[in-house]
Amino acid sequence: MSAPASSRHWRDPGPTALAVSAVLAVVVLFVMVYPAVYVLIGSFRPGGGLLSATGTFTFRNYVRIFQSGFGRFIVNSLVICVAATLASTVLSIMAAYAFSRFDFRFKRALFTGILFGQVFPWIVLINPLFVAFATMHLINSYIGMILTYTAFTVPFSVYMLVGYLVTVPKSLDEAAIIDGASRWQVIWYIICPVMLPGFVATATYAFLLCWTEYLFALAFLTQTDLKTLPLGLYQFFGEDNVDWGAVMAASVVTTLPVFLLFLPIQGRISPGRIAGAVK
Amino acid sequence: MRDRLFITTMLLPTVVLLLLFYGYPIFDNLKISFTDLSLLGMKRGGNWVGLANYRELFRSGDLGHILFNTFIWLTATSVILRLLIGLGIALLLNTRAMKLLRLAAVSRFALLIPWATPPIVAVVIWRFLLERNGAVNEALIKLGVVDHPIAFLADMRTVWPSLVAIMLWNTVPLIALSLLSSLQTVPDEYYEAAELDGATNWQKFRFVTLPFLMPAMLVLGLMSVFWSFNNFVYVWLATGAGPGTYTNVLATEVYLKAFIDFRLGYSSAIGMVMAVIMGAFGILYLRLVARQQLEETL
Numbered sequence: 001m002s003a004p005a006s007s008r009h010w011r012d013p014g015p016t017a018l019a020v021s022a023v024l025a026v027v028v029l030f031v032m033v034y035p036a037v038y039v040l041i042g043s044f045r046p047g048g049g050l051l052s053a054t055g056t057f058t059f060r061n062y063v064r065i066f067q068s069g070f071g072r073f074i075v076n077s078l079v080i081c082v083a084a085t086l087a088s089t090v091l092s093i094m095a096a097y098a099f100s101r102f103d104f105r106f107k108r109a110l111f112t113g114i115l116f117g118q119v120f121p122w123i124v125l126i127n128p129l130f131v132a133f134a135t136m137h138l139i140n141s142y143i144g145m146i147l148t149y150t151a152f153t154v155p156f157s158v159y160m161l162v163g164y165l166v167t168v169p170k171s172l173d174e175a176a177i178i179d180g181a182s183r184w185q186v187i188w189y190i191i192c193p194v195m196l197p198g199f200v201a202t203a204t205y206a207f208l209l210c211w212t213e214y215l216f217a218l219a220f221l222t223q224t225d226l227k228t229l230p231l232g233l234y235q236f237f238g239e240d241n242v243d244w245g246a247v248m249a250a251s252v253v254t255t256l257p258v259f260l261l262f263l264p265i266q267g268r269i270s271p272g273r274i275a276g277a278v279k
Numbered sequence: 280m281r282d283r284l285f286i287t288t289m290l291l292p293t294v295v296l297l298l299l300f301y302g303y304p305i306f307d308n309l310k311i312s313f314t315d316l317s318l319l320g321m322k323r324g325g326n327w328v329g330l331a332n333y334r335e336l337f338r339s340g341d342l343g344h345i346l347f348n349t350f351i352w353l354t355a356t357s358v359i360l361r362l363l364i365g366l367g368i369a370l371l372l373n374t375r376a377m378k379l380l381r382l383a384a385v386s387r388f389a390l391l392i393p394w395a396t397p398p399i400v401a402v403v404i405w406r407f408l409l410e411r412n413g414a415v416n417e418a419l420i421k422l423g424v425v426d427h428p429i430a431f432l433a434d435m436r437t438v439w440p441s442l443v444a445i446m447l448w449n450t451v452p453l454i455a456l457s458l459l460s461s462l463q464t465v466p467d468e469y470y471e472a473a474e475l476d477g478a479t480n481w482q483k484f485r486f487v488t489l490p491f492l493m494p495a496m497l498v499l500g501l502m503s504v505f506w507s508f509n510n511f512v513y514v515w516l517a518t519g520a521g522p523g524t525y526t527n528v529l530a531t532e533v534y535l536k537a538f539i540d541f542r543l544g545y546s547s548a549i550g551m552v553m554a555v556i557m558g559a560f561g562i563l564y565l566r567l568v569a570r571q572q573l574e575e576t577l
Contacts, residue, residue: 013376021376025386028368032389035404035448036396038414048407091293098289099577102282110294111577115569117301119502121509121557123530124550125300127543128307134321151300154293162576183285212397214512219538230399234516244407251400262395 043252048244061249070250072225073232080142080228081210084149088157089203091150096161097187101170111162117155126219133220140223148216153206160205164198165191201268204261211258229254305554311547318541325544332548341524341532349528352439353514354507357446362500364447365454366492372455373462387459390452401449402516406432409441433522442526446513454499461495462488498568504560529553
């Protein structure tokens with residue numbers, strides 16, 4: 001399909017329509033792109049380029065944030081998010097395989113519950129979880145955060161993965177089982193290779209959800225050396241004044257991996273599917 | 280029999296995890312809401328106070344204001360504008376003109392930028408642009424629209440429109456791209472039939488395109504209600520519920536009462552109000568979205 005089907009049947013636009021469309025498109029482009037580019041440029045200017053009109057190019061903002069311990073937040077975020085993503089992806093593949101291959105009692109109820117988990121307000125869970133974590137010494141702990149992020153990415157991951165797995169014909173599994181393979185071997189040797197791009201896309205998105213999560217980190221991490229990147233970013237906002245240069249640089253450092261990971265997978269993530277996962 | 284053991288093994292870890300992190304907390308939250316548990320006295324535990332927290336909540340003058348902010352600004356305004364602007368952009372990108380101008384592909388790419396920007400960073404970007412001496416004020420002064428810079432996020436007249444603008448910048452692309460992909464699945468024959476009947480462009484839009492988009496708009500609208508209503512980060516990070524508590528919403532109130540005022544019991548009561556409201560939306564979600572998702576997926 002070379003042209004979008006629906007556009008072929010509209011009359012060809014006259015010059016006025018073309019001009020209006022062009023202006024509208026430029027406005028949309030400008031509003032969408034300019035803010036992000038402005039911050040990117042600001043991160044290389046003293047003070048974020050706010051007060052001074054001097055356009056001197058500098059890496060000093062970046063040097064400064066890493067001198068003030070920003071690297072520590074990156075390490076914390078990496079440890080927590082990678083561990084949580086791995087755990088949540090493994091659990092989700094297991095659950096999604098069962099959902100896509102078998103019929104069992106309570107299947108629909110269980111799946112509905114998982115769908116519901118996607119839209120549940122996390123803020124309502126914060127008090128009871130905080131109380132429970134405090135008694136189990138899971139406040140200010142990697143383990144606590146990893147468990148939390150695993151639990152909160154599972155509903156989305158299961159839903160995504162079931163969607164992928166139902167597209168793999170069951171006959172593939174059955175043929176292998178007749179040949180003497182176990183279910184685990186089927187998953188490892190047949191499903192995983194076939195579904196790898198889908199698994200990677202799901203895991204990547206789960207990772208990004210953790211990477212940018214703010215609320216749980218805010219409540220459960222109060223010790224500076226354990227804080228994650230989103231908390232680190234906002235510590236440059238002081239009570240009265242903001243260190244804009246540092247904030248800009250920290251924003252770029254936070255967002256760069258997001259763009260690098262998100263752009264390759266965005267074609268596989270249908271917006272409808274992730275709509276519920278946006279928090 | 281072997282299958283049953285296998286299915287149980289596969290599902291058990293997920294089910295246990297979800298029960299621990301969703302099931303148990305929601306009941307515990309209800310329990311905490313009947314106590315005067317304090318963040319500072321958790322070892323001692325809270326005393327049972329019955330419905331006192333709820334009584335206080337419903338008598339407090341703040342609740343009406345917070346509900347108004349949550350429903351009208353955070354949810355209704357942002358959801359309606361998001362759908363309208365998203366639809367507008369989708370329609371624009373789908374026109375012949377965009378194709379002829381070779382702007383369709385580049386515009387789609389441009390939409391990915393705000394979409395991929397994490398909310399925590401989107402707020403940073405706009406706090407910077409909306410600063411007293413930031414780019415927006417600079418532009419407005421140069422254009423002669425205003426004489427003095429506006430403190431967009433500190434002035435009561437501008438703070439809610441500014442917050443909504445931040446949310447829209449970040450979330451409209453998702454809606455626009457979704458609707459654009461729906462637009463491109465409208466079957467040609469529908470338009471051909473409409474042409475045979477001598478339909479104008481407007482009639483084609485009104486009677487072919489729009490009905491075709493309605494299911495997608497409904498799902499996106501409802502999901503959008505969920506993530507707006509529940510959202511904590513936009514308001515908290517952009518204004519901290521301020522100036523004063525002017526932009527306080529249910530989610531920030533739960534956090535404020537628990538972690539700033541240390542009143543876990545009272546905060547949990549607010550959480551229950553939120554959960555009940557979400558439960559009502561949840562029925563809609565089950566009827567309109569979850570059932571459809573279930574059919575499509577399983």
